[in-house]
Amino acid sequence: xxxxxxxxxxxxxxxxxxxxxxxxxDYPDVSKKTKRLVKETVELLHxxxxxxxxxxxxxxxxxxxLIIPEVVHHFFSSVIKGIIAKAEKKGYLVIILQSNESYELxxxxxxxxxxxxVDGILISLANGTGEFKHLNDLITxxxxxxxxxxxxxxxxxxxxxxxxxxxAYTATKYLIDSGCKRIAHFRGPLLPQNSIDRxxxxxxxxxxxxxIYDSSLVYILKDMSYDEGVHFAGQLIKDHNxxxxxFINTDLVAIGAITEFNRIGVKVPEDISIVGFSNWFxxxxxxxxxxxxxxxxxDMGQEAFKILYKEIKKRKQNLPVKFxxxxxxxxxxxxxxxxx
Amino acid sequence: xxxxxxxxxxxxxxxxxxxxxxxxxDYPDVSKKTKRLVKETVELLHxxxxxxxxxxxxxxxxxxxLIIPEVVHHFFSSVIKGIIAKAEKKGYLVIILQSNESYELxxxxxxxxxxxxVDGILISLANGTGEFKHLNDLITxxxxxxxxxxxxxxxxxxxxxxxxxxxAYTATKYLIDSGCKRIAHFRGPLLPQNSIDRxxxxxxxxxxxxxIYDSSLVYILKDMSYDEGVHFAGQLIKDHNxxxxxFINTDLVAIGAITEFNRIGVKVPEDISIVGFSNWFxxxxxxxxxxxxxxxxxDMGQEAFKILYKEIKKRKQNLPVKFxxxxxxxxxxxxxxxxx
DNA sequence: TTTAATATCGAAAACGTTTTCGTTTTACCG
DNA sequence: CGGTAAAACGAAAACGTTTTCGATATTAAA
Numbered sequence: 001x002x003x004x005x006x007x008x009x010x011x012x013x014x015x016x017x018x019x020x021x022x023x024x025x026d027y028p029d030v031s032k033k034t035k036r037l038v039k040e041t042v043e044l045l046h047x048x049x050x051x052x053x054x055x056x057x058x059x060x061x062x063x064x065x066l067i068i069p070e071v072v073h074h075f076f077s078s079v080i081k082g083i084i085a086k087a088e089k090k091g092y093l094v095i096i097l098q099s100n101e102s103y104e105l106x107x108x109x110x111x112x113x114x115x116x117x118v119d120g121i122l123i124s125l126a127n128g129t130g131e132f133k134h135l136n137d138l139i140t141x142x143x144x145x146x147x148x149x150x151x152x153x154x155x156x157x158x159x160x161x162x163x164x165x166x167x168a169y170t171a172t173k174y175l176i177d178s179g180c181k182r183i184a185h186f187r188g189p190l191l192p193q194n195s196i197d198r199x200x201x202x203x204x205x206x207x208x209x210x211x212i213y214d215s216s217l218v219y220i221l222k223d224m225s226y227d228e229g230v231h232f233a234g235q236l237i238k239d240h241n242x243x244x245x246x247f248i249n250t251d252l253v254a255i256g257a258i259t260e261f262n263r264i265g266v267k268v269p270e271d272i273s274i275v276g277f278s279n280w281f282x283x284x285x286x287x288x289x290x291x292x293x294x295x296x297x298x299d300m301g302q303e304a305f306k307i308l309y310k311e312i313k314k315r316k317q318n319l320p321v322k323f324x325x326x327x328x329x330x331x332x333x334x335x336x337x338x339x340x
Numbered sequence: 341x342x343x344x345x346x347x348x349x350x351x352x353x354x355x356x357x358x359x360x361x362x363x364x365x366d367y368p369d370v371s372k373k374t375k376r377l378v379k380e381t382v383e384l385l386h387x388x389x390x391x392x393x394x395x396x397x398x399x400x401x402x403x404x405x406l407i408i409p410e411v412v413h414h415f416f417s418s419v420i421k422g423i424i425a426k427a428e429k430k431g432y433l434v435i436i437l438q439s440n441e442s443y444e445l446x447x448x449x450x451x452x453x454x455x456x457x458v459d460g461i462l463i464s465l466a467n468g469t470g471e472f473k474h475l476n477d478l479i480t481x482x483x484x485x486x487x488x489x490x491x492x493x494x495x496x497x498x499x500x501x502x503x504x505x506x507x508a509y510t511a512t513k514y515l516i517d518s519g520c521k522r523i524a525h526f527r528g529p530l531l532p533q534n535s536i537d538r539x540x541x542x543x544x545x546x547x548x549x550x551x552i553y554d555s556s557l558v559y560i561l562k563d564m565s566y567d568e569g570v571h572f573a574g575q576l577i578k579d580h581n582x583x584x585x586x587f588i589n590t591d592l593v594a595i596g597a598i599t600e601f602n603r604i605g606v607k608v609p610e611d612i613s614i615v616g617f618s619n620w621f622x623x624x625x626x627x628x629x630x631x632x633x634x635x636x637x638x639d640m641g642q643e644a645f646k647i648l649y650k651e652i653k654k655r656k657q658n659l660p661v662k663f664x665x666x667x668x669x670x671x672x673x674x675x676x677x678x679x680x
Numbered sequence: 681t682t683t684a685a686t687a688t689c690g691a692a693a694a695c696g697t698t699t700t701c702g703t704t705t706t707a708c709c710g
Numbered sequence: 711c712g713g714t715a716a717a718a719c720g721a722a723a724a725c726g727t728t729t730t731c732g733a734t735a736t737t738a739a740a
Contacts, residue, residue: 048455053726056392115388393696
C-alpha cells in the first residue's frame with residue numbers, strides 16, 4: 001500500500017507536483033478549477049502531508065518540548081493540561097520529558113529536545129539543578145525558552161511564576177493573626193528558588209510582627225514526601241513542645257504531618273495550626289481540611305505556552321523578542337487546620 | 341550562525357558527505373583514522389543530526405503518540421510516567437494528547453498523531469467512544485496500536501488491562517466476608533468496558549454468595565467526580581436505610597462518599613463498609629482510610645510501551661505481528677473503611 | 681493580426697540525511 | 711615491478727515538500 005504523496009495526486013490528475021502543492025496552499029497562480037480538483041482528490045485519497053518533509057523545508061516542527069521534574073504530581077499534571085490545551089489550539093504538539101529532579105537527566109532531556117528540533121521549550125527546573133550552562137546554551141542558540149514555577153533567576157529568559165515570598169508571607173501572617181506565637185517552618189532543600197523564597201517570606205512575616213526568628217524551628221526536608229511530613233511532625237513535637245503553628249512548604253508534607261498529629265493525639269488546630277502550600281485536591285478532603293495557598297497550575301501552563309508561542313512567532317519573523325516575567329496570583333484558602 | 345550539518349563537517353575535513361555519514365554510523369568501509377577524525381570534529385562542532393532529514397529517509401520518527409482521557413488524574417499520570425520511562429530507554433519520545441473523554445476529540449487527536457507520522461500509538465479510550473472506525477483505520481494502516489485500561493474488546497489489537505471483573509468480585513466478596521448483607525454499588529456510565537465489568541463482578545459475587553441482586557442498589561454515575569460521591573452517598577442513605585456496604589467504582593467517588601458520611605454522622609465502617617477502586621494515594625490518607633483495589637498504573641504504562649515497541653520492530657522487519665492481551669494483577673488493599 | 685499583458689502551469693533546486701554502487705587508492709603476493 | 715584483491719572513499723539518487731523562476735497558454739489592447 002503505497003503512501004499517498006503529492007506525487008501520486010499529481011500523476012492521477014496529470015498535473016505537476018508544484019501545481020498540486022500550490023493548489024493546496026491557495027497560491028494565486030493556479031486556477032480555481034484545478035484548485036477544486038486537487039482538493040477533491042486530496043479528500044478522496046486521504047492525503048496527509050508528510051510532516052518531516054514539510055519540516056525539512058520550512059524548519060518548523062510545530063512541536064514544543066516540556067520538561068518537568070515529576071509527572072505524577074497534582075500541580076504538574078495541571079500544568080501539563082494547561083499547556084496541552086493551549087498548544088493544541090495553535091496546532092502545536094507537546095513532547096513531555098521528566099527530569100526526576102536530576103540535573104544530569106535534565107541536561108540529557110534538553111539535548112534530546114534540541115536534536116528533535118522542537119520550536120521551543122518549556123521547563124520547570126529539577127531541584128538538583130545548580131548549574132545553568134545547558135540553559136544558557138539554548139538562549140545563545142536563540143531557541144525560545146520559557147521557565148515556570150521552579151526557575152533560575154539568573155537565566156535571561158521569560159518566566160511564569162508566583163510570588164512565593166509574598167504567598168509565604170501571607171500564609172505565615174495568617175497563622176500569626178489567628179493567634180500563633182511559636183511558628184515552625186518545614187522547608188524544602190536549599191536549591192530550588194521556591195523553597196528559598198518561601199522561607200524568606202516566612203521569616204519576614206515573623207520579624208514584621210515582632211516574633212523573634214528562631215532557626216531551630218526551621219526544618220529542612222529533602223524530598224518533600226508524605227513520609228517526611230510524618231517524620232518531622234513527630235520530630236517537631238519532641239524538639240519543641242511549645243510550637244503552636246507550622247507553615248509547611250507543600251501540601252503533601254502537610255498532609256503527612258496532619259495524619260501523624262492525628263495519630264499521636266496532637267489536636268489540629270487547637271494545639272497546632274497548620275498552613276500548607278499548593279492546594280492539592282487532597283487538602284480539601286483530609287480531616288481536618290488543610291488551610292493552604294492556592295497555586296494556579298493550569299493557568300501557569302496556559303500562560304507559559306502563550307509566551308512561548310509569541311516568542312516562536314517573533315523569532316520566525318526575525319523580530320527582537322523581549323523577555324518578560326509573569327506573576328500569577330495566589331490565594332490563601334482558609335480551611336479547618338487553622339483557627340477561624 | 342549557520343547550522344552544522346554533515347556538509348560543513350565534510351567540507352572542514354575535505355571529505356565527502358557520504359564518508360562522514362558512514363563514519364558516524366561505523367560502516368566497515370571507512371578507516372579507523374577518518375572515523376576518529378570525524379567523531380572528533382562532530383564533538384567539537386556539536387553536530388546534531390537533523391531529525392527530519394533522518395526520518396524522511398528512514399521513515400522512522402522515533403516518536404510515539406499517547407492519548408488519554410484526562411491528564412490530571414493519579415492513575416493516568418502514573419501510566420504516563422511508566423510510558424515515558426520505558427520509551428526514553430529505547431530512544432523514543434512521547435507526544436501526549438488528551439481526549440477529555442470526548443469521542444470527537446479523540447478522533448481528531450488520533451488524526452493529528454497519524455499526520456505527525458508517529459511510529460505507534462498508545463490509547464486509553466474516552467468514555468464517549470462508542471464507535472471504533474477511527475481505531476480500525478489504524479489497524480488497516482498497519483500502524484502499531486496498543487490499548488490500555490479503557491479498551492474496546494471488539495478491536496483487534498494488543499491490550500494491557502486488569503481483570504476488572506475479577507477485581508470487582510474480590511472487592512465485593514471481601515465486603516460479604518466481613519459481614520455485609522445489603523451491598524450497594526456506585527458504578528460508572530454505560531459505555532466504558534471497565535464499569536460494565538466491575539458491575540458484573542459485583543453482581544456475580546452477590547449471587548455466588550446467595551445474596552439477591554437488587555438493581556435499586558446500583559447507582560449509575562456520570563462523571564465519577566468527588567461531588568457525585570457526596571451526592572449519591574446522601575441519596576443512598578435516603579433511599580435505603582438498611583445498606584451496610586458499598587462497592588464504589590473509583591476511589592475519588594468513594595472519598596466523596598466517605599466525607600459525606602462523616603459529615604452526616606454515618607459511621608464507616610460500623611454502619612457502612614466501603615471498598616473503592618484504584619488505590620489513589622489519597623485513599624491511604626483519608627480518615628477512615630479506604631479499602632480499595634490497587635490498579636498498577638505505572639506497570640501498565642511500562643507494559644503497554646513494551647508491547648508497542650515490539651510491534652514497531654516487527655513491522656519494520658515486515659514480520660507478522662500477533663496481538664496479545666496482557667492482564668496485570670490487582671490487589672485488595674485492606675484498610676479502615678471495612679471491618680477487620 | 682501583432683503585441684503586450686496576464687493567467688496558468690511546470691522544472692528544478694533545496695532542505696539534510698542514508699545507502700547503493702561504482703571508483704580510486706593502498707597493500708599484498710608472486 | 712605488474713597484477714590483483716582489499717580497503718577506503720565519493721557520486722548520486724532518494725525521501726516529500728516548498729518556492730522561485732521561467733515557460734506556455736490565454737486574453738486584452740493596439
